[in-house]
Amino acid sequence: MYAQLNTKTVYSFMGSTVKLADYLTAAKALGYQTLGISDLDNLHAAHQFMTLSLRMGIKPVIAFETTCVIDSLPIQLSFIAKTSEGLSNLYRISSKKNFGFQKLSDMASHLSDVAIVVGSDYAVDNILKQLPKEDVYVGLLKPTVQEFSRPKIPFLSVKYLDAADANTLTVLEHIKNGTKVDESLTVAHSENLHAESMVTELFDQKSLQNLDNLVSSIHYQAMDGSLALPTFNQDMAAATELRQIATAFLESEQKVTPTYLDRLEHELTTIHEMGFDDYFLIVADVLRYARSENIYTGMGRGSALGSLVAYALQITGVDPVANDLLFERFLNPERASLPDIDIDMPDNKRADILAYVKNRYGSSHVAQIMTFSTFGMKQSFRDVAKAFGMTEIEISHVSSMIGRSDTLAQEYAKNNRLRAEIINDTRLQTVFNYAQKIEGIPRQKSVHASGVVLAAQDLTNYLPIAPGEMLPITQFEAHDVEAIGLIKFDFLSIKNLTYINDMRELVKERYDKQITINQIDLNDQQTLGLFREGQTLGIFQFENPQMMSFLRQLKPTEFSDVVAATSIFRPGPSAFIPEFIKRRHGDEVVVYPDSTISHILKPTYGIMIFQEQIMQVAQVFAGFSLGRADLLRRAISKKKGDEFEQLRSEFISGSLKNGHSQEKASEIYELIERFANYGFNRSHAFGYGALAVQMAFFKAHYPDVFYEIMLRDSKRLALLNDARAVGFTLAPAYINRMPYYDKLSDSQIIVGMRAIKGLSRELALWILEHRPFSSLQAFIQKLPDNFQKVAIIQPLISIGAFDEFEPNRRKLVENLAKLIDFSAVFQTDLFATSASNLTFAYTEYEDYSPAEKYQMEFDLMGIAVTEHPLMAIAKQRKGNFTAISNLIANQKATVLVELTHLKTHRTKAGATMAFLNVTDTQDVLDVTLFPEVYHHYLADINEGTFYLITGKVSERNDRLQLVADGLVKVEATDKKLWLAIADTTKNRKIAQILSEFPGNLPVVLYNETTKTTQLTTSYVNDTELLLKRLTGYVTKAVIR
Known part of the structure; x- marks a missing residue:
């Protein structure tokens, strides 16, 4: 019996087209009972392949191929794990190889329960003598009568499933190597999957028996997936420590009441029974370290805000009992799942926090998680097109037609323009065909944006690793990491936390005030005033123009309104915004679907917005536990077949038991079903809302600080205009005053040099170091030679940097080239002593118009000092x-x-x-x-x-x-139309006449009786017809 072991998968990165599921399906159809994979230099697919194989009733064999140095020669070897211990050793060998170890002797301590296959090309005596005596085989890529000192086995190479896919592999190899595809695309080798019967006919019985003996010795114990978390404290049980910390916190907050204690007991019991005590302590420890380093990590996000234990450990900053947040939405004892607490941090502090974790738990116990980027629709097309010699113009032309379908096949089916382009070009047909074949295949490795894994033992006991920048990286992706019992911690870089952290520091520096961010009053009315006015540009989650418009209608008066706003302003529930606003302001009567659930829906005026409301309705109306209610919510949103129907039946029967009618039960269930599809996590909304209010607090109370920090790298033009709208004026961009970054001081915005197009950082820093300057000439005379160019200096003139010395910018621009030459002459040693006494004679020019100055400033700085x-x-x-x-x-x-x-x-x-x-x-x-x-x-x-x-x-x-x-x-005008009136009863007729002649001229009424003047809201066109029409209604009409 033959077992196919030497198969490269798509995780050999452009070295194979074999996808795991397709491989197993095709091989099973051909009668295979044992299958292996042997990717090049990695074990990315090991756990995934093992799981799929066992699910399909196929015995898996895990191997990987690499090059090791033996007797100073690089030799291609395949290492095969024979047992679970051998699999751990395989992880260690792969890890060492990825960390740069090359010699087989480096792997000697990890060869227990590992078989080695050496290619027949290398199977010479001096090499074989260097290998262990046991479990070494000569792998045959084709039959041979040659005998070796070690058993030989069939070891056919498979890199694609069907012979027709050979050309696809060739295209991939050209993409990988950056070379062009030959017209013929001929393949001289055959590395497709063969029928088992065909292989057994090719090889001698002894070789086949050797293979059978090897395969028979291979057996892996299924991993039970039990958690492999580090023990947080060796001196105290985690459950005990967790209880002590949580109880002490409640005592310090004077919250030792039956409600809090019952909730705490329920959560602690659930956490312990699910095995997550250490997890909570580890997360709390990381955040405790951040606080000790004065790093603000936010109030928390996601469903974790529903946990009282998380609040008591200061993992979150929101009291879930006081705010009616549900623990079961976070951790459900009726649904086995891993906890998911996002550890948020400023993006410029993440490296510091990861370094702490590495030092605290050991470098061999901590790793980031690998992820794979695949060939997407446009990427696959572009790469194949380039390999086939299409020009960048041709590629971009077709690529721009590709829309947002899930696959190229779907896009081709529905995109008439794209389809017509392809049909009319045979080369394009070929390119598109190959692009479809490689679509979805892994293209390259990268690092998960936030995922970090911690393990009780050395990580290589559980999985293979590879080197990374800050930490090692798992060779498995996140799903496989969690499947083997390791918990993924999400260390998220949040730019808005960086902003808040920096704002706090700037307030301390500028005003000598220490702001404790998590103690900011979320109901501060000055802050909420910004939300009422829709002045939330720059505020996380609230800077969308439509959101700002919605806020002006909603007029939030308390934090809960902000939470509701971020939840309802989403696809789906946004349809209820008009109804929500009317009910909030008393313009529409609030109607509840049933009196028993009115208290649940009262805060949102009878409209279901939050997922937690769905759970509470199921609890109150149908007698569900909150855990069961969460299962119902999830089943409805995911439309899980059998579970969906079962829970629906339970809801109806539970409602009937609670005394409700069949009709009412069906009505409430339909309401839940409708809202479950887009209800928002209330705990998550609290976290989002808190972060938004904290940012808005600085905008409301310290606007100079808010804008100065936000202007560094966020929506600069819009924020500058926003600052001007609230009273900040734009200061002239004088050379002796400009900072490097935009700065706000004394109600003025001083544009930073970093924002000036064409001004290098090097020159900006030189200016900061060598100023003040007394004139443009003095500036140039100090300037290093490499900066003395018209193209470099002119932008500074154009923005008004030298206006304090000479306001006529055109005069400076037109004379600049000659001024540079003049200064160069007097910078020589011969004239150095007299240079400062010689003044350049400028030729006079008429200055630019205000409109021209405005445009120059706007083009160079993104904003203008000169008034538009x-x-x-x-x-x-x-x-x-x-x-x-x-x-x-x-x-x-x-x-x-x-x-x-x-x-x-x-x-x-x-x-x-x-x-x-x-x-x-x-x-x-x-x-x-x-x-x-x-x-x-x-x-x-x-x-x-x-x-x-x-x-x-x-x-x-x-x-x-x-x-x-x-x-x-x-258009702007200084003139006005002055109308003298003696009879005010004619004012209505005068206003009617004025409205018929709209224009630019302001209208002023002079009352001859009261001797008073009034500037009206009318603007008219200066025409003789208007003056004629006013005759008889005014005593005098004058334009001046």
Whole structure:
């Protein structure tokens, strides 16, 4: 009987096309009872292959192939694990190889229960003598009558399942090597999977018997998956220590009440019975270390906020009892699953915390987790196309057509444009065919973004490892790591925690105040005021324009409103936003589906938003335990067949037992089923909400600190404009004042040099070191030769860096080349002593206009110090328009904007309509002019012109747009239309006439009786017809 052992899988990275499940299925169909894998230099697939094999009734054999140095010669060997102990030794051998050990002698201590197969090419006496006496075989890739001093076995190489896949492997090899595919694509070898009967006919009986003897000696004990956590404290049982710490915390917080003690006892019992005592202590220890180093790690996230034990260990910062959060949503005794506590940390402190864990538990007990990136749709196409010699232009042309389907086959089926392109190009057909074949295959290794594993023993007792930057890396991916009994800890780098940490430090430095972040009042009204006003740009989870619009309607008055906002503003529940807002403000009566569950739904005005509400309804209405209710929630959301039907039946019968009717039971179940698909985890929402309020606290109380930190690398332009909107002014970008980073001080924003396009970090640091400068000439004379170029200095002039010495920027720009030459002459030793006394004679030029200066500053800094002409108009027309950021869907609005781009479109009816891109200098907006409106205003529409545009705000693809019905061209003016009136009863008629002549001219009324003036909200067009129409209604009309 033959067993196929020498099979490379897709985890040999572009060295095979064999996928594990396909391999097992194909081999079983061919009658194989024993199968092996032997990937090159890794054991990535070992556990996965073993699990799938046993599930399909096939005996697995785990091996890996590598090169070892024997007697100074590199020899290709395959190591085969014979027992579970041999498998652990295989892990150690693979780990050593990955860490750079090359000699077979380095592996000598790990060869127990490990067989070695050496290729017949290397099976010469001087090599064989260096190998152990037992369990060494000569592997035959083809039959031979040659005899060796060690048993020979058939060891056919398989790298693809079907002979037709040989070319696919060749394409993969070309991709790997960066070479081009030959037109012929001929393959000279055959490494496909053969029928067992064919192989037995090829090889002699003795070789086959040797193989059978080897396979018969191989047997692995199934891993029981029991937890392999380190013992946190050798001197005290984990359960005892956990209880002591939790109880002491409740006492310190004066929360030793029956409610808290019963909840604590329930959680401690569940945690202990599930074997997670050490897990909680380890997580708490990591976070305790972070606090000791003044590293803020947040209030926690996810379902862990529902655990009182987690709160008592200061893993989380939210009291789950006081906030009605459920433990069973986190850890369910009725559902065997691993705990999942996210250990959040500032992204710039993660390395420090990992170093602590490594030192605390030992470098051989801690590792990061490997993950694999695969050939996606576009990647597979691009790689194959490149291998077939397509140009980058050709590749990008086709790649841009590929949409977001799950597979290339699906995309081809539904994408008419792509399909037509492929049908008309035979080479493209070939490329697309091979791209589909390699799609989904692992392409390269990488490191899991957050996953870290800790083990009780040396990690190589459980799995193979490889070297990493900070820690070793498991050769298994996360699912396999957890399947063998190791728990994945998620050490998450959270940029927003970095911001908060930095804000706290800057407040301490600038104001000498120590902010304890987790003690920030989440109901602080000054902070919540930002949410009510929708002023949440830069705030985690709340900076989406639609979210800000929603907040202005919701008007949060307490933290629970913020929690609800982050939960309802999602696909699915967002459909209930109008209803939610009306009920909150008393504009709609709250109706509950049943009085027995009204207390559960009261906080959300009768609407199910949270997953916990679903669980509580099942508990109260149908008598479910919270653990069972969680199973129901999960079954509904995942539509698990048998379990789904069983739990539905239990819910109905439980409801009937509680005295409810069949009709009402079905109604409530349907309600649960509807909301279970998109209900949000309330514990998670609390964590998100707390982080958002903490960020907003700094924005509300220390706005200079908030903006200064956030401007370093987050939505810079939008935040700069946001800062200006709340009262910060933009200071001139003077060369002697500019910092490296943007800085906010004394209600001013000083733009940092880092933001200036074309200004190198090297030059910026030189300026900081050598200033102050007294003039542009003095600056250039100090400047090193390599920086004395027009292209380097001109941007500084253009942003106004030298305005404090000479405000005429054009004068400096036009003279710059000559000034550089002039300074170069007087930098020589010959003239050095007199250089400072000689002044360059500038040629005079008319300066740039304010609009030109604005554009130069904006292009170079992303913001402008010089006032945009639109701002002058805005000051004149205060209150007559809405900022783009404040637009609300389905409402009428007028915006004051500059038209930046115009695109026309011909409708099917042959009429012309227009799409405008406009800006109010802070935000952009799409405006649609349908044919009738476009035709009416056609003569007035030009890019670069300013307009008041009126229309209805709509939402499309999660973006607001304006459907215009009116448009007025505007410009800044110092003039006004003065109207003298003697009879105020005519004011209504005057206002009607003024509305018929919209324009740029402000209107002022002078009351001749009271001798008072009033600036109206009207702006009119200066026409003789207007003045004529006003005759008889005013005593005098003057424009001045």
